[in-house]
Amino acid sequence: MKTRTRKFILGVCGLVVLGSIVACIATGAKPYTRFRDHEVEQVNSETDLSDLFAETGVVEEPPKAIESVNAIGFLPSGPGLASISVVTLSAPALGVMIFTIWLGQNSTTKEHRGS
Amino acid sequence: MKMYASYFLALAVTTSILLGVGVQPSSFAEPTKDARTLVVPQEQQSMGTVYYAITNRDRQVYFESNAPLEDIKGQSNKVIGYSVLSSSTPGSLAAGEWHLPVESMRTGIELRDEHLASDAWLDAKSNPNVIFSLAETLDLNEVKKTNAFASYTATLVGKLTLNGVTQDIEIPDATITILKAGDATKKVANGDLMAIRSKFTAVLKDYGVDNPIIGEKVAKNVSLDVSLYLSTLPPAEQ
Numbered sequence: 451m452k453t454r455t456r457k458f459i460l461g462v463c464g465l466v467v468l469g470s471i472v473a474c475i476a477t478g479a480k481p482y483t484r485f486r487d488h489e490v491e492q493v494n495s496e497t498d499l500s501d502l503f504a505e506t507g508v509v510e511e512p513p514k515a516i517e518s519v520n521a522i523g524f525l526p527s528g529p530g531l532a533s534i535s536v537v538t539l540s541a542p543a544l545g546v547m548i549f550t551i552w553l554g555q556n557s558t559t560k561e562h563r564g565s
Numbered sequence: 566m567k568m569y570a571s572y573f574l575a576l577a578v579t580t581s582i583l584l585g586v587g588v589q590p591s592s593f594a595e596p597t598k599d600a601r602t603l604v605v606p607q608e609q610q611s612m613g614t615v616y617y618a619i620t621n622r623d624r625q626v627y628f629e630s631n632a633p634l635e636d637i638k639g640q641s642n643k644v645i646g647y648s649v650l651s652s653s654t655p656g657s658l659a660a661g662e663w664h665l666p667v668e669s670m671r672t673g674i675e676l677r678d679e680h681l682a683s684d685a686w687l688d689a690k691s692n693p694n695v696i697f698s699l700a701e702t703l704d705l706n707e708v709k710k711t712n713a714f715a716s717y718t719a720t721l722v723g724k725l726t727l728n729g730v731t732q733d734i735e736i737p738d739a740t741i742t743i744l745k746a747g748d749a750t751k752k753v754a755n756g757d758l759m760a761i762r763s764k765f766t767a768v769l770k771d772y773g774v775d776n777p778i779i780g781e782k783v784a785k786n787v788s789l790d791v792s793l794y795l796s797t798l799p800p801a802e803q
Contacts, residue, residue, distance in 0.1 A: 481635060484674050493642045493671075498753045499623040499794040502744070503760045508709050508716040509742050510762065513627030513790040516638045516673045528676035 459550045463543040470522065470539040477521035483535045484527060490518040593696055593726075594646070594662045601800035602645050603662055612659035613652035616759045616795035619803055620645050626665055626791050630784040637677070637783065643669035648699065648761065648795060656707060656717035656741055658761075661699035663793065667692070685776055692729040699723040704737070713749075716742040721763060727772040739763035746797075756798035763791045 474480070493515075500512035526535040594603035602617050609615075618625075625644040630637040648661030667689035668682050682689035702719040709716045721736040740762040744750055750758055766786045769779055779785055796803045 482674055482677075487671060487673055487675075490640070490671050490673060493624050493640060496623045496642065499619060499758075499760070500792065502749065502753045502758070503742055503794070505749070506709075506714050506716065506742060506744070508714075509740060509760055513624055513640070513792050514629075514638070515624060515627075516640050516671065518673060527674045532674075532676065 453554070456550050456554045460547055463547040463550070466543040467540045467547075470536045473522040474524055474536045478519065480519075480521040480523040482525050482527040483523035483532050484517075484519065484521050485531070486520055487518045490516055494518065593664075593698065596645065596664070599801075600645070603647055603664065605647050605649070609649050609660040612649045614650045614757075614797060616648050616650060616757075616797055617799050617803070618644055618646045618663060619754055619758075619794045619796055620800065622754075623792070623794060625793055626670075626789060628670070628787055628789045630787045632780065632782050632784040635782040637672055639670045639672040639678075639681070641665055641669040641671065644791075644793060645800075646793075648759065648793075650743065650759065654705065656715060656743070657705050657719070658699055658702045658721070658741065661697075661723075663697050664694040665696075666694055686774060687728050692726075694726075696726040697723055697734075698726075702739075702741075703735075708740070712745075713747060714742060714744045716740065721761075725767065725772075727767060728774050730772040732771055734765065736763045736765045754794070754796050754803050756796035756803065758797075759793075759795040761791070761793045761795070765789055765791075 497512070500509075503509040504511070522534060522536065524536045526533040526538050594606065596602070597604055601620065605615050621642055624640050624642050626641045628639050644663050644665045646661065646663030648663075649659045651657040651659040667687045668678075670678065670681055672678055672681065681687055684690065687695070699721055700723045703722055704718075704720045706718045707715070708718055717740070719739055719741060721739045723734060724731050725734040726732075740760070742760045742762075744758040744760075746755070746757050750756075766788050768786050769775075769783070770785065776783065
């Protein structure tokens with residue numbers, strides 16, 4: 451394998467690893483990949499009753515809400531799109547990187563032996 | 566021979582009726598035909614004013630499991646049921662029952678929701694609901710009373726059924742607030758309204774929920790924050 455090709459593969463794989471980590475951090479560094487949930491959003495948007503009782507001043511804040519967000523997590527959360535995660539993207543990319551580096555070292559050693 | 570057989574059959578039927586064999590007596594209130602609320606038993610109706618849960622609106626249940634390896638949060642607004650406001654003691658709940666469909670719990674991750682309802686966890690097929698049956702209210706304290714509303718704190722005493730296992734439970738510091746119907750309430754829901762707020766913890770092991778990952782990815786104790794809104798009118802008229 452040519453040096454330029456190796457560098458290209460290493461660069462692409464590095465970008466995949468870095469990109470997945472950046473995407474994970476940028477979307478909230480969630481442990482698991484998750485997607486917006488219409489039902490959760492609908493529940494979270496309903497606050498008429500809690501607002502009404504809050505006006506009395508004696509009813510404490512309503513229960514917390516769970517998030518409905520698109521996020522690349524550190525780990526996958528299921529099949530299909532939910533399988534996209536830092537681990538599932540980085541692991542194969544790191545594998546290819548290691549293999550490419552190993553190939554490069556092997557071919558360099560052969561070239562040295564040959565000369 | 567035929568005559569003996571029919572005698573035996575008649576005897577078996579009579580015995581089974583007398584012993585209750587083959588009859589599935591349910592200690593829980595049955596859902597109404599439209600499944601939007603529960604049928605309030607006659608003896609409970611006579612205890613006071615019935616308030617019906619307002620479902621599919623505001624968040625009613627929030628639960629949280631904080632384990633060393635993972636935090637799980639979930640919610641639902643699909644609780645159906647009723648409470649009976651005592652006619653003899655203002656602010657006291659004489660009875661009540663609420664059903665939280667297990668399959669309505671949302672954690673924000675679809676696969677996790679499926680796992681939660683599976684037989685490895687809450688087994689929604691066999692036990693479709695988490696049920697709280699209120700038996701009585703203790704330690705009733707009036708917090709504030711005006712012309713428009715009255716608010717009380719109390720300990721709710723009853724039984725919690727989770728995963729088909731029923732345990733006695735006492736929930737201290739529950740808040741019961743009653744709002745009389747008025748211009749402000751009409752914009753939101755019809756009828757006199759009630760809010761019941763309570764926080765408690767369920768120990769999964771006590772309810773027969775056993776899984777190797779409890780203690781690691783799922784906490785042994787799950788905390789629940791319940792906020793029910795109810796109306797004196799049944800769901801169809803709310």
